[in-house]
Amino acid sequence: MKTETLNKLVQFRHNLHREPELGFEERDTSRKVGAYLDSLGVEYVSGIGKTGIVAWIIGTVGDSDASVGLRADMDALPIEEKSGVEHISTRTGRMHACGHDGHTSILLGVVDYLKENNDFAGTVYFVFQPAEEGVGGAKAMIEDGIFERFDMREIYALHNWPSLPIGQYGLIAGPIMAGGDRVDITIHGRGGHGGLNPHGCIDPIRIAAELVHKAHTIIAREVDPLNPAVLSICALQSGDLAGFAVIPDTATLSGTIRALDEATREVVRSGLRRLCQSLEQYYGAEIELVIEDKFGVTDNDPGATESARQIIADCFGEEALAVNHKPCMGGEDFSYMLAERPGAYIHVGSGDAEHSRGLHHPEYDFNDRIMPDGIRLLTELARKSLEKQLQ
Known part of the structure; x- marks a missing residue:
């Protein structure tokens, strides 16, 4: 990815971080995502699940009904930020303490890349989900008919994971989150x-x-x-x-x-x-x-998980796969999407000396260093999913 584009995405992430919004209140966040998509000339529908967005890019290699979804969450938490970073939250009692600002920016990076590199067959959908933090955003999007309106055959998501070092990816078949x-x-x-x-x-x-x-x-x-x-x-x-x-x-x-x-x-x-x-x-x-x-239980599909493991190994080396990665007793409402469509949820290592605070800690900040590899991972997951469906 071009340095100029990456810098733009980092600035976008910092802007989201300064102005966090809680679940189903992500009106400014959705407008910012929509403006970014408009600047790329990408089609999308807003207002799905109240404040959610679904965008899509259709490949230029023939006609195909192959399709895949990539999901990022957008909401913040009711926590007073104490990180001390330059882009600290300006909203009292609100902060991006789980990295959803980073996930949203990574997914926009995938949109940006695939818009210019659309030499694939099929459709990639980009799901910007509201209200992941226990408020029911995934359910709201499903109730709004997301999978009937946008025919995703598989769906994938990632989450930054400070307890894993940068360069490590945690992925297991079956239950990964409680x-x-x-x-x-x-x-x-x-x-x-x-x-x-x-x-x-x-x-x-x-x-x-x-x-x-x-x-x-x-x-x-x-x-x-x-x-x-x-x-x-x-x-x-x-x-x-x-x-x-x-x-x-x-x-x-x-x-x-x-x-x-x-x-x-x-x-x-x-x-x-x-x-x-x-x-x-x-x-x-x-x-x-x-x-x-x-x-619900976040239950990774065995086939999708194996595909994701192979993609991680191909992109970053076998050593990037975390050994004996264990399920987490935290929760994730991406579980409801995985109950509707096969796919996988991946923990992306984000820990380093400057980013040692855990998720939901008032001193936490998303590690921008994982953004390029996060974009690459989601991009390859989408491409390989479409290729697999055509076999």
């Missing part, structure tokens, strides 16, 4: 005086303490130890620290369930439901439990 739920629990008890009549109360804090303790034993005693799973209660709110002698009426808790297969995920859900029901009955409280499906 399925995940949001858990919300409200305990309705009966408040009162903590010194005068605690015996006349139904103490929600007491119930919450027992619930947290017992919930964290579900994995150890109800889940097959060979099936990875997580249940974490991450927040608890009740009462007022100034009211040291006041037993409150309610306690609220939130947390998450993660697993690498749906059967295990349901075991954990079932265990939590039974726990809440038993505590409700024993203490005479009312316990509301809401389990919200946030994302």
